[in-house]
Amino acid sequence: MTADRLPATAKRGWSLYDPRLAWLLVAPAALLLICFMILPIVVMGIYTFYTFVTAGVEEASLTVANWHEFFTDSYYHGFLLKTLRVGMVTALICAVVGYFPAYFIWATAFRQKWLLLLLLIVPFWISFTIRTFSWIHILGEQGLINVWAMKLGLIEAPMQMLYTEGAVIMGLLHFLLPYMILNIYVSLEGIDRTLVQAARSMGCTNAQAFREVTLPLSLPGLAAGLMLCFVLAAGSYVTPQLLGSGRDALFGNLIYDTIMGQLNWPMGATLSIVLFFILGSVAAIYTRFMGMSQIVKGLGG
């Protein structure tokens, strides 16, 4: 039956796949996104052109002074590069360290596989800040490692582990590893296992089957994990604040200090928009080539 032959009442009513219904259903989420994400970013964007007068005071007279300062001051560029470097190193370590547990969970014949997945999620039940603080009691001078190393006679004086870049990366790994493992695991779960068997039956060794079949097919998950870990690490603020010294600060700490310490909101807004733009670009490039579906799958477990 064509549309023009439908009775008048049916034409007025809504079908299940009516675009109007789709818009209606998506409207609350879209409204929330506009009010709590798009608008604040726009406001922040406008704020970058405000004039800073003194701590806590700014004027609505528009200026490009904040952007000029950002583009001409190497202090900001140095921290931006450092943040990208720490983000990349963290993401790469997450990938190397995270692949093995993900592969193990996928390949194991253990019947209670859900238990292994649960172990991955358990850390999320404890506050992120408390998890980060726990490293102080492990890496500190009076912490677990130093105390036992000294008791065993391995070292004479405590090692400086806390308040270093290594401690910051360690804290970030602790926080991000589950994201990486879940992404890789979900990708592995999507592989048709008969492909591996086929490769084996055609003469591949286990290592070759892994290299030629399993690894390439799990790359989308690995890439999603890399992107997620990089973006989260590069945008982190609490971990470097708690586990690092001033020198180990990341760009997020610069933003915090500018807004909360110097009370210079226009400059803080400028730095925030810069970080948003850079991390957003990374996510956009990833989406262009890989699509968002892999991340959604990974986050969903």
Next chain:
Amino acid sequence: MKLSSTTRLERLKDRYQQGDLDRRRFLGLTAAAAASAGIFLPWGNKALAQVKNVRFDGWGGTVQEAMDKYAFQPYTAKTSISVVQGTFGDETEIIAKAKTSAPGDFQIVHSSGVEYYVRYVNSGLTSEINEANIPNMANVMQAMIDPFRKITPKLSAVPYNYGTTGIAYNTTVISPEEAAAKGAALLTDPAYKGKIGGYDSMTTRVWYGALGSGQDPNNIQDIEAVWAKVREQRDLAKKFWASGAELMDLLSKGEIVVSEAWSGRVAALQQQGHPIGYIDPPGSYAWMEDLLVLKGSPMAECEELINFMLDVETSIAVSEGQSYPPSLDPTKVELTDKIKAMPAFDPTGKMESLTFADPIYWAEHETDWAKQWDRIAKGA
């Protein structure tokens, strides 16, 4: 005659029942009334309702515990008005929060004295206290009130206590004689590299940088020499702490053996039995703290609470609990021996023996110095 909303709605209902209004119009008007009441209520009720609590934000730890135990709890028992408490590590946090909140969301702040008072004034966050409602202000040292009155003749804050940021040291590593001999130079002594701490605050960093480079912190002639000293300490330091609780943790666990420290926090550590000594080197940084009432606060209730806190008995109890001398004038009020033995205590009531920051001088440089310290702290 002014009609209440209830009367208006009752009249509307009568007109509908008598047939003056059709059903559509009656429902429309009722819906409009309900919508306007709904929009009004969240703010209207807040303004009209009787105040049931007062918001207080302070430094947390032993200082706020003393206030809670000896002032807030008795005040609530007496008035049924509860004191909702929040804490901050650095006072700029609360300025940022107050700026982004509705007036009245944050009400009383345990503020860091005159230097910060200027910032609140600049940000338009201050109120005007009716001093007639705080008769206990008569006991407060005039020398503490005057600096505030110079900034705003009508006060928004009342001084409450004072202290110093001197030098704390671990007595098992550094002897009192060595500490007294070296003074501010202890903070840049290479012998303690990796065991030195400091407060992550521009004012403290610049102040001790000035003392270390032999300058008057209220009249710095060579700021580059100060930054050089600040960098020197940065390179020797293990950690710049951000809160009193973190300072106490670092000192008590032996992570650092020498640091600038707040006199009251050191006294608390000493009472807990930790081997920590304290000296105020010449020119040590003295500060006063005040109870600042922010714009939009319920003034009568805030004034009542401040008056209660300034009551001699309450003030002395809080002072002994937090180990900072009170703002009560020792020439008017008999203070206890425990208070008289506290670091920084001034028996004259004139505060001439203590060196406070000149608020005007520091406000002039605050923006540039805060930015520079942030950079140095990050390795610049």
